[in-house]
Amino acid sequence: MTKTLGLIHTSATLVEVFARLCGEHLPGVETFNIVDDSLIKNTIAAGRLTPSTARRVSGHIASAEAAGADHILVTCSSIGAAVEAAEPLTGVPVTRVDRPMADRAVALGPRIGVLATLSTTLEPTADLVRRRAQAAGREIGLTARVCEGAFEALMGGDAATHDTRVAGALAELGGEVDVIVLAQASMARVAGTAEAGVPILASPPLAMEYLACAI
Incomplete structure (x- = not known):
């Protein structure tokens, strides 16, 4: 039976990115996209993930399940806390895009750098890395x-x-850490071309590798 992956984005620019990755890593899986850029716009304007935005994220996840998704991937790290809150309420697996990346970073070295282009994404990603490290002991x-x-x-x-700008920040941060985590999926475009002297981890390909085994 063919599986279906529902993807929830806060930027239309990520639809093409994940379509390519799904074609590479999940060739037998059907996909559909839900895009709502007001989620990230409202989060940026408020400077944090608000309860009202979190409820709307949960609503989109419920809609994806109702649309027939066997697994749901939320591709925005800024709303990660809302994704985790919705997981227990959802009848299918839900993955926040940066979780596999955080686990890989913890495995690679004790000095971890987190680079973001949005302050609203920095702390959610840093918090996730800390919690995944604690879970791994x-x-x-x-x-x-x-x-x-x-x-x-x-x-x-x-x-x-x-x-x-991202490449310059990576080069500077690379001298201080063992591995660098790119906090946003939109930054993945730089991972393959920038030099930092340490591994640079981007969430989209690592999330796809995880889903290739999970779906």
Whole structure:
């Protein structure tokens, strides 16, 4: 029986990214997308994930289940807490996109760097890494930084400026840690081209590797 993956995005720019990855890693799995960019816009405006936005995330997850998803992937790290809150209420597995990446980072080294282009994503990702390290029984040191202006450049259509700023921040952070976590799926475009001297982990491909075994 063919399985179906429902993907929930807060940016339309990620639909194509995950469509390509699903084709590579989940060739026999059907997919559909739910996109609501107001989730991230409201989170940025409030400076945090609000209860009302969290309820709407839960609603989208319920809609994906009702639409026939056998597994649900939420591709935005900023709303990760809402994803985890919705998991026990959902009858199918739900994965927040950065969980497999956090587990890989914990396994690679004790000094972990987290780089984000949004402050609203930095703390949720850092918190996830800390909790996954605790669950694995590992002691870690965490260095978290925001790459200012990169997200705004990408949303404004200036991908080159985004990539240049992220690459520069990666090179600087690489001298201080054993592994770097890119806090947002939108940053994955830089992972294969930037040099940091340490492993650079992006959530989309690692989430797909996880789902290839889980679905």
